[in-house]
Amino acid sequence: MPNKVCLVGSGNWGSAIARIIGENTKNLPETFERDINMWVFEEQVEGRKLTEIINSEHENVKYLPGYKLPENIIAVPDLLEAVRDADILIFCVPHQFLGRMLVSIKQQGLKEGAMAVSLIKGIDFDENGVVLVSDLIRKGLDIDCSVLMGANVANEVAAGDFCESTLGCADLRHGALLRELFNAPTFRVDVALDPHGVEMCGALKNVVALGAGFCDGLKYGGNTKAAIIRIGLSEMKKFCFKYFDGVKEDTFFESCGIADLITTCFGGRNRKCAEAFVTQKTTWEELEKTMLNGQMLQGTLTSKEVFGILKEHNAIDQFPLFTAIYRIAFEGAEPATITKLEYAQ
Structure with a gap:
């Protein structure tokens, strides 16, 4: 049938x-x-x-x-x-x-x-x-x-x-x-x-794309944006290996991994809205209304959830990029702090 x-x-x-x-x-x-x-x-x-x-x-x-x-x-x-x-x-x-x-x-x-x-x-x-x-x-x-x-x-x-x-x-x-x-x-x-690895890549890349959009809003060049993407991929891998068993490293080199990350950081809606967040100094809700026909932005939702997980597990210092993106998006931190990351020793 x-x-x-x-x-x-x-x-x-x-x-x-x-x-x-x-x-x-x-x-x-x-x-x-x-x-x-x-x-x-x-x-x-x-x-x-x-x-x-x-x-x-x-x-x-x-x-x-x-x-x-x-x-x-x-x-x-x-x-x-x-x-x-x-x-x-x-x-x-x-x-x-x-x-x-x-x-x-x-x-x-x-x-x-x-x-x-x-x-x-x-x-x-x-x-x-x-x-x-x-x-x-x-x-x-x-x-x-x-x-x-x-x-x-x-x-x-x-x-x-x-x-x-x-x-x-x-x-x-x-x-x-x-x-x-x-x-x-x-x-x-x-x-x-590797369904868990594939799915985690699909979720976490939207958070990194917010960081790429902040860079674009600040008019930073390709070097800076490339650094944010690389750090983002590193934190994606670290997050997956920390919270899931059985995730395969090869998955990060499939379309769901590095390819999706690059595409989203250069052409996706999360990047576009994050750039406007910096340049227009408005709210995420207003950007969803004016730029997405009222559809909800996944990167901001996932950023909140990721930060909640890191806070619950006392792991904020291990993920400086994810933390900086959350604080820029929701705590009023200056967008320029995206380039002032501090790593736990």
Whole structure:
């Protein structure tokens, strides 16, 4: 039986990935059902429902304007209707909204053998330490969850610019199936048996990108920005090895690692908003409203969570860049302190 796919989320990145998977399900009828339900948070755009616009004009005019979606992408405003009978659930929503969604989906029930994929870049923490988004999905739905992360600026993916992405999974059979769903001539997917490492790279690079944006806002040159990126990669690795068992060093040299870090530090929304934070001297909330159409910035959320973890474990001095970025973003520290890092001896 072909696998039924559901995409939970329809923002900038969700809509870009919908263009790829929509074409793949059409071209692989023995493997996937043709139509894909895409859950859309219903909102009004110039007096019309966003779902109606997507289903009639096949374009997400709010979050991915200018790019057509395949006609087999069906916008559904009701979450439980969207996920009903799905074999593969792709999650692409802000992670702070995920908890209550999982409760609703679990109460409705899932097909036997269903699996999930997280495209969500963020982490959380509780009294026991770091909590990954994929772990929330695994525990919340009692199903396997892989992750897809990489150097993937949404508009460039939508435009068909060649790029790579990393599929982190624990089950090679799931990895092979999901690679068929996501892989495309301009979107090359490699499978890594390191879901935790892949996911942590996807979350932490957004924090480093804030630092790169602060550099740009201060008009620092390439030398300084390169130093921040290098220090950032070093702290990413240190954080992963400190708080997770089994993370593989090779993962940091996949698309989800150094490639995603470079792309995000030069072209992503976190960098862009961090630059504006310095030059405009405004709030993150205002930048989200004016620059992101109200979508939430993942780098600032993750920076808060990372700092909370470091504080809880008395490890602030071991991560001077992550600490400086947090203090610039939330405690009023001068942006220039990004270059005045002090390392614990």
